[in-house]
Amino acid sequence: MYLQRRNRITRRTAAIRSLVAETVLTPNDFILPIFIQEGKDSIHEIASMPGYYRRTLDKTIQEVRELWSLGIKSVLLFVKSDDSTKDNTGKESWNPDGLMQRTIKAIKDAVPEMIVMTDVALDPYSEYGHDGIVDVKTGYILNDETVEALTKMSLSHAEAGADFIAPSDMMDGRIGAFRKALEENGHTGVGILSYSAKYASCFYGPFRDALDSAPGFGDKKTYQMDYANRIEALNETLQDIEQGADIVMVKPAMAYLDIIREIKNAVTVPVSAYHVSGEYAMIKAAAKMGWLDEQKTVLESLTSIKRAGADLIATYFAKDVAQLLG
Numbered sequence: 534m535y536l537q538r539r540n541r542i543t544r545r546t547a548a549i550r551s552l553v554a555e556t557v558l559t560p561n562d563f564i565l566p567i568f569i570q571e572g573k574d575s576i577h578e579i580a581s582m583p584g585y586y587r588r589t590l591d592k593t594i595q596e597v598r599e600l601w602s603l604g605i606k607s608v609l610l611f612v613k614s615d616d617s618t619k620d621n622t623g624k625e626s627w628n629p630d631g632l633m634q635r636t637i638k639a640i641k642d643a644v645p646e647m648i649v650m651t652d653v654a655l656d657p658y659s660e661y662g663h664d665g666i667v668d669v670k671t672g673y674i675l676n677d678e679t680v681e682a683l684t685k686m687s688l689s690h691a692e693a694g695a696d697f698i699a700p701s702d703m704m705d706g707r708i709g710a711f712r713k714a715l716e717e718n719g720h721t722g723v724g725i726l727s728y729s730a731k732y733a734s735c736f737y738g739p740f741r742d743a744l745d746s747a748p749g750f751g752d753k754k755t756y757q758m759d760y761a762n763r764i765e766a767l768n769e770t771l772q773d774i775e776q777g778a779d780i781v782m783v784k785p786a787m788a789y790l791d792i793i794r795e796i797k798n799a800v801t802v803p804v805s806a807y808h809v810s811g812e813y814a815m816i817k818a819a820a821k822m823g824w825l826d827e828q829k830t831v832l833e834s835l836t837s838i839k840r841a842g843a844d845l846i847a848t849y850f851a852k853d854v855a856q857l858l859g
């Protein structure tokens with residue numbers, strides 16, 4: 534048979550395939566979320582995230598040194614605050630001596646070049662487990678009061694030395710408010726990685742176990758986006774960029790590859806995607822049952838997320854993959 538074109542030629546050997554691969558993962562692509570708890574010298578495995586841990590600050594520092602040596606350049610911090618500090622104002626979130634602020638300083642002291650990103654939302658500090666301040670009469674999350682609280686939280690992270698604040702709350706107008714506050718307080722080098730298109734998703738379940746931060750009532754659908762919507766994601770993202778976001782994010786990742794691509798095509802800032810806790814848990818569970826090969830599933834998943842348009846990927850598999858690639 535005479536064929537003008539034989540497409541399989543560029544698939545013939547592993548070497549040729551690697552020569553023509555359009556998408557290649559590197560440790561530079563990754564943001565590693567890390568969970569921190571109060572105390573000393575202890576680590577706690579998260580039940581719904583096997584192989585993933587919450588660490589005390591001393592253990593976190595050891596881990597961060599190792600991550601840097603593996604080529605991971607950026608960590609996204611989440612803290613589990615004690616129940617005694619939780620209330621409806623979230624005021625522990627801007628305590629200059631709070632666990633988050635101490636952690637930021639300690640990481641920057643130990644590994645100054647590590648890019649420290651911090652989650653900005655009230656849920657770990659809220660007695661109701663919501664990302665904002667609750668109107669106790671109606672159960673509605675108050676927008677403007679929450680933005681005010683989160684502005685204080687953001688400034689305290691910047692003062693402690695954070696490189697990027699990462700607002701995950703989905704309140705209206707927050708990016709503009711944070712940018713203005715950062716400018717007015719001289720933090721002109723602090724970036725904003727905005728969770729711009731964050732969907733109300735069941736895939737966050739294991740994360741809420743990790744921080745003991747599940748909403749005490751209702752759900753997050755009055756602030757996080759409806760997964761039925763695509764155009765709304767563009768609207769949110771374009772507004773965040775206009776208000777000063779340096780990097781935008783789509784979350785979760787695997788069920789939202791269309792949104793990642795849509796946003797990548799529409800914007801000129803870096804796009805990130807968050808491969809969330811439930812996505813981690815699904816792969817771990819299937820691997821444990823012997824139904825999927827963990828390593829192959831992880832590489833295929835993360836490569837697909839990058840191929841869809843993510844310049845950066847926040848993933849709990851970052852360390853494993855960095856080790857694999859190393």
Ligand code: PBG
Binds near residue numbers: 740
């Ligand atoms: C808090 C926050 C959540 C996640 C990141 N920041 C949970 C939520 O919105 O309920 C989820 C991360 C994950 O599932 O891995 N606002």
